[in-house]
Amino acid sequence: QSALTQPASVSGSPGQSITISCTGTSSDVGGYNHVSWYQQHPGKAPKLMIYEVSNRPSGVSNRFSGSKSGNTASLTISGLQAEDEADYYCSSYARSSPPWVFGGGTKLTVL
């Protein structure tokens, strides 16, 4: 069982917006702003999409945004495109062992 809880799957039509949640505790998501999100296409390595809750690395589309409220972080993808279909993972620094935890992953399907 993963330390952070994500929905197993979400779906949306092209052009729509979707939000993926990532729920932890006050010892990880709620206690730090060190929450990040990763996109992984089948057979590929993960790619950093959001860091420090809401920051986008250079080159990542501004259709991707992040936020946090209490112990739950969220990734929102607006203007869905077919290329967004992938698995998405959240991660957080944690006060306990292990110091880094991931969510179980969410499969995004673009209908």
Next chain:
Amino acid sequence: EVQLVESGGGLVQPGGSLRLSCATSGFTFSSHWMHWARQAPGKGLEWVANIKQDGSEKYYVDSVKGRFTISRDNAKKSLYLQMNSLRGEDTAVYYCVRDGGWCFENWGQGTLVTVSS
């Protein structure tokens, strides 16, 4: 361009050992924490271990403590993971990851470790 290239994976019997290597380029290796993460077939990501810039601090997920050792050679710009007493549940793709300051900024392509008799 940041490049991380893992090697050393393969098929090993339960109880056996493997040493993974990660050759890096395109950044100042000695300035970054480095991590190993893994992904079992069809499963999610799991953080495995990390190491401070000078190697003075190392942390591990509980399931590998006492069996795996992370190390680095800053002169060779390389990261290593010595894996002993391997178990079936260690079967996974192992990724070398550059720390970006509280995030996993760059990932290698991964190397597959299969533990099976």
